[in-house]
Amino acid sequence: MHAPTSxxxxxxxxxxxxxxxxxxxxxFRPCERAVYFLLLSLLKNEADAEDAAQETAIxxxxxxxxxxxxxxxxxxxxxxxxxxxxxxxxxxxxxxxxSLDASADEQTGDxxxxxxxxxxxxxxxxxxxxxxxxxxxxAVDGLxxxxxxxxxxxxxxxxxxxxxxxxxxxxxxxxxxxxHRARALLQRALAPTMKAFAPKPKGLFGRRA
Amino acid sequence: MRIDCKHVWEHIxxxxxxEVAAGLRAEIDRHLETCEICSAVxxxxxxxxxxxADERVFELPAGFSERLHAxxxxxxxxTG
Numbered sequence: 001m002h003a004p005t006s007x008x009x010x011x012x013x014x015x016x017x018x019x020x021x022x023x024x025x026x027x028f029r030p031c032e033r034a035v036y037f038l039l040l041s042l043l044k045n046e047a048d049a050e051d052a053a054q055e056t057a058i059x060x061x062x063x064x065x066x067x068x069x070x071x072x073x074x075x076x077x078x079x080x081x082x083x084x085x086x087x088x089x090x091x092x093x094x095x096x097x098x099s100l101d102a103s104a105d106e107q108t109g110d111x112x113x114x115x116x117x118x119x120x121x122x123x124x125x126x127x128x129x130x131x132x133x134x135x136x137x138x139a140v141d142g143l144x145x146x147x148x149x150x151x152x153x154x155x156x157x158x159x160x161x162x163x164x165x166x167x168x169x170x171x172x173x174x175x176x177x178x179x180h181r182a183r184a185l186l187q188r189a190l191a192p193t194m195k196a197f198a199p200k201p202k203g204l205f206g207r208r209a
Numbered sequence: 210m211r212i213d214c215k216h217v218w219e220h221i222x223x224x225x226x227x228e229v230a231a232g233l234r235a236e237i238d239r240h241l242e243t244c245e246i247c248s249a250v251x252x253x254x255x256x257x258x259x260x261x262a263d264e265r266v267f268e269l270p271a272g273f274s275e276r277l278h279a280x281x282x283x284x285x286x287x288t289g
Binding site for chain 1 (some may be wrong): 218219221222223225228246249250251253254256257258259260262263265266267269270273274276277278280281284285288
């Protein structure tokens, strides 16, 4: 998931604003995964996230003339998505909005890693089996909101720290702290179970040949 | 000065991202050479990061993109 080059973006933007409106499909396409997962993380419901993603696309299109190119296009799109998501949370009185401000970083918690003996293999082939993917999704879903947002953008959408900070309205320092804690919590939650998915050692006595 | 395990854990995430300063990185590397626990913590954290990033883990709902672009198309026609 890489952002398109800014050259592609500015060319698209120029032509869309000049009347080639159908190019908006191509401009928005590279952003749609990140938009959806950011909204899913906020709204915790697939149907709501999809609806909000569509609304975001429409708002982006209608406000395209306001984009000034001061941030990456995708960052701007994600901040619109975030506002859309937060707006929906606020409207929904039955939901208690979790604190999204930086003070939450001061909360204490146990971020000590799970201790285990060596586990060097990445069992990516096991992802073909649904269990491992499900396990990973549940672990991410189980993270406190402020950590989940950062993991989704940094590790899953592979955005850099600066872009993530801009999209979430927090500092780059807060992104680093949250990412560190999120990964520690994931390691704790997953490492002991995931070890079972690692390929079996190939040699005698547990040593690899 | 030798750094301890807890100190290493504090920097695991930055270490994975290649964001620790050269001096500290060298100290962590020295520690990792002899500490099996920290090596395993580093490996497992890195593995978790790699696995979570796999596209097969977080997939868009089936038909998401089609529905999104159909909605965009309606908007383009509406305001065209």
